[in-house]
Amino acid sequence: MTLSEENYLKAIYHLEQLSGSGVSTNALAEEMQTKASSATDMVKKLADKQMLIHVPYQGATLSDAGRSHAVKVIRKHRLWETFLVEKLNFKWDEVHDVAEQLEHIKSEKLIDELDRFLEFPKYDPHGDPIPDKNGKFNTIEKITLTQALENKSYRCIGVKDDSSQFLKYLDSNQIGLGTSFEVVHKEPFDQSVKIKLKDKELVVSQSVAKNLFLETL
Amino acid sequence: MTLSEENYLKAIYHLEQLSGSGVSTNALAEEMQTKASSATDMVKKLADKQMLIHVPYQGATLSDAGRSHAVKVIRKHRLWETFLVEKLNFKWDEVHDVAEQLEHIKSEKLIDELDRFLEFPKYDPHGDPIPDKNGKFNTIEKITLTQALENKSYRCIGVKDDSSQFLKYLDSNQIGLGTSFEVVHKEPFDQSVKIKLKDKELVVSQSVAKNLFLETL
DNA sequence: ACCTTTTTTTAGTTTTGTCTAAAAATATAA
DNA sequence: TTATATTTTTAGACAAAACTAAAAAAAGGT
Structure with missing residues (x-):
């Protein structure tokens, strides 16, 4: 390939x-x-x-062969992203382009040893699941902030958009993987959402809300 | 490029x-x-x-630009080889092909962080010097086993040929970087060399001798 | 100096992955 | 259902990096 x-x-x-x-x-x-x-x-x-x-x-x-190959590339991409963040001081908004290159390196030993070196991580820095050697990976049900309910609490467990722009926006508003907050108000007019985060209130637009994956607390 | x-x-x-x-x-x-x-x-x-x-x-x-670029690629190659051996359990005869791929990944941050992660190594797994961020690297005078003198002692500090075949030959004869031995006899007929290594004697052919870099002890 | 051999360059093709422009198939709508 | 719009495919071209075959330049030997 x-x-x-x-x-x-x-x-x-x-x-x-x-x-x-x-x-x-x-x-x-x-x-x-x-x-x-x-x-x-x-x-x-x-x-x-x-x-x-x-x-x-x-x-x-x-085909099965095609899907299997695609999953292998995704495994490599996500393992490399994890390596960059965990070991090489990359921020989550800096890893994508480099991982796009690294995902094409051909060596099964390389990727399996990298997996071991990172202690078999299950999720990458954006919260996406990492396929194991056999192509199996977790698919937990996640909702987006647009689907969340008022007065309930959630934890951020992933992002749909992993562009540098979006991730930097999240950083500047102190939202990262693991961040918990409560949904205060959903504005019907423009689908913006007001959340309470570390005692501060923050309004995020629909474009932001639809790209944040949550789990219910 | x-x-x-x-x-x-x-x-x-x-x-x-x-x-x-x-x-x-x-x-x-x-x-x-x-x-x-x-x-x-x-x-x-x-x-x-x-x-x-x-x-x-x-x-x-x-040109200066060309040489500078070549040295950058060599820096990447040797840092990746070091990473593979030090962190990912690769043997010194297994790294070459993978490093040939990794050396073309484009990201200055990646390679400088890798350098730091490996604690700024000066030599790669084959004893070759690793250029620093500015392209500077050690060039110590090394001789090959063909140039060594009888009844003197040497330490192996590098290999000229880094093919898997040659490195496996060295492994099977317990010669690696840092291995010390004495030159017992140089045979004029075929330029083979008899060395004493850990109290065992070993004869190596000229093809082997000319690919071993040594420093005098 | 001349002929021969070797080295290097040129000219023309191939393959991969892209493009534009145009044709063909499908979908939509009056 | 028939015309229009959209989607998809085909045809032909191009750039990169390789090839083969042949021409041109340089080197060597007598």
């Missing part, structure tokens, strides 16, 4: 998870920041390699 | 060190396991990018 093929597999896996079904050429091109014709070309190549099933004009669905 | 360009720069740097002068197209093609025409193409490209000076039919010489 080339670097480009792996990136497409990861994108298709991601879109399948979101929609629960096959992935359209346009959606894939959008995700990959490229043109539909390029996406078609790559989908055909991955179909040749038995990584997915492609019905022309009806999108692509990963 | 692309992956391929970096690999050529590294090869040119290596050959310049060996010969002390400019690098011929044929030598470069040989080092890169490719054809002379491919080497010419790349040399022209690197000349365009001001990484080297190319006089047609007279070989290539690295």
Whole structure:
């Protein structure tokens, strides 16, 4: 698998998870920041390699081999992110681009030893679960802040958007993984949410609320 | 710099060190396991990018920018090799191929933090010096076992050949970095060398002797 | 100096992954 | 259902980095 093929597999896996079904050429091109014709070309190549099933004009669905390979890349990405934060003093908003490069390094021993070195972490710095050597990983039910109820308490356990911009916003408002707060008010007009956090009140917009994963306390 | 360009720069740097002068197209093609025409193409490209000076039919010489970039890649390679051996349980004969991939990861913070994490090592697992952030590194005078004198004692401080085959040969004969021994006899007929190592005598061929770096005891 | 051999360069192709432009298939809507 | 819009695919081109084959330059030997 080339670097480009792996990136497409990861994108298709991601879109399948979101929609629960096959992935359209346009959606894939959008995700990959490229043109539909390029996406078609790559989908055909991955179909040749038995990584997915492609019905022309009806999108692509990963095969077991394709899904398994995508999960391996995701495992590598999340382990490297964990390494960067735990051992190399990276902040959670600095790891993404470097991990995008490191996830393509080919060496099974490398990744399994890294896993051991990090003591088999279950979650990465953004709260995403890390697949184990066999591709298994936890999927706990998480809600977003948009779905939370007034006057209940929650703990932040993940982020949907891991862009540097969003993570820096959270940092500057003292929200991180493990942060607990109470939902004070949900504003129907603009879907903003007022929360009480360490005795301070904070209003976050809908764009923020929909990207915060919570567990009920 | 692309992956391929970096690999050529590294090869040119290596050959310049060996010969002390400019690098011929044929030598470069040989080092890169490719054809002379491919080497010419790349040399022209690197000349365009001001990484080297190319006089047609007279070989290539690295510019300061080219040498500096080559040293950066070497720094990364040797730091990653050190990481693999020190932290991830790799043997010294297992690191080369993985480090060849890792040396191309682009992130200054990554490599400087890795350096700190490893506590600023001065030598890699094969005894080669690791350039610091500014590209400076130790160059101690080392001799090879072929140059050693009878009835004198030496310590192994490096290897010229870091192929898995050679390193496994050394392992199986209990020779590693730091191993000390005495030269018992140099055989003029075939340049083989008899050494006394931990009270056992061992004869090594010329091919082995010329790839072992020593310091005098 | 001349011929031969070796080295280096040039010219033209290939493969991978991208692009644009246009054609074909599907979906939507009057 | 028929026209329009959207989505997807095809066709043809391009850049990077490799190749083969052939031409050009340099080096060596007599």
